[in-house]
Amino acid sequence: MTASLSQARVGDALPVLTTTPISRLDLALYCGASGDHNPIHVDLDFARAAGQDDVFAHGMLSMAYLGRLLTGWAPQHQLRRFDVRFVSITHIGDAISCQGEVTAVEQVDGETRVRVALTSANQHGDIKLKGEAEFGLPN
C-alpha cells in the first residue's frame, strides 16, 4: 500500500469506493457504534416534529466512508490531516460514491506531503461532502 503513496503524482485518482444504498438499519447501527444518539437520524417522529420529511444520515457516517477510501489507499499512520465540509444532507436510499484525487506532492517539515481532494456524492451525482486529506512520508 505504501507504494501508491510514495509513487503518487498530481492527478492520480484513488480507487473509487461505492456503498450500497443507505438503509435505516445502517443509521441505527451507526447511531449505536458512533455514540451519536441525535434522534434526528433514527427517530422518524422526532425528525417530522423538527420539520424534516424523514430521518437522514449522520454526516460523520459519510466521513467514515471517505476515511475508508483513504486508509484503503495508504496506511493510516501516515495520515496527517483530514477535513470535510458537509455540503448537503445524505438521505435514506442514497448510494454514496467516494472519490479522491492527488492535488499536490510537496516537501513540508522534512517529509513528502501528498494532498488529496475528496468528494462524496450520491447515485445522481449530488455532492454530499467535499474535503481534503494530507499524508506524510518521512524522507
Place this chain on the structure above:
Amino acid sequence: MIDTRFIGTELPSFSVDVEAGRLRFFAKATGNADPIYVDREAARAAGYSDIPIPPTFLFCLEMESPQPSAMRELLNIDIGKVLHGEQQFIYHRPVCVGDRITFAPRISDIYAKKGGALEFVVRQTRVTNQHDQLVAELNCVTVVRNS
C-alpha cells in the same frame, strides 16, 4: 442569537478508554472489512501496538463525554435545529486499543450568516494520551438553522 461572549469558553474535559469491542462495532457499522480495525494480530503486523482507531473515531469518543450536551445547553441550542457543517482532524500520533485519552474542548468561535438565519459554533478539541502526548486536534463546526 447565540451570545458571542461564550467564545473562548472551555468545556469540561474528560478521559475515555479505547476498547476493542467498540471498534469492531464501528467497523461493522461503517462497512470496514480491513482486518487491522478488528484484529489485534493484523494490527500488530501492520506496525500498531494494538487495533488502531479509524480516522474519524475520535469524534465518536468525544461523544463519550459525561456531559455530551454541555455546549448545546450552555448556548441554549435546540438539538432539532443543528447540522454538522464541517469537521477537521489533525493527527499527531496513532491512538490504539488500551490507550486512555483525554479531550479538552473549547468554544473557539461563534458567528452568524444570512442575517442570523444560520449561526455557527466552532469547537476546538485537543486530544492527549495517557503519556500526556498530543495525539490529535479536532475542529467541529456546528450549524444552527433558525429559519
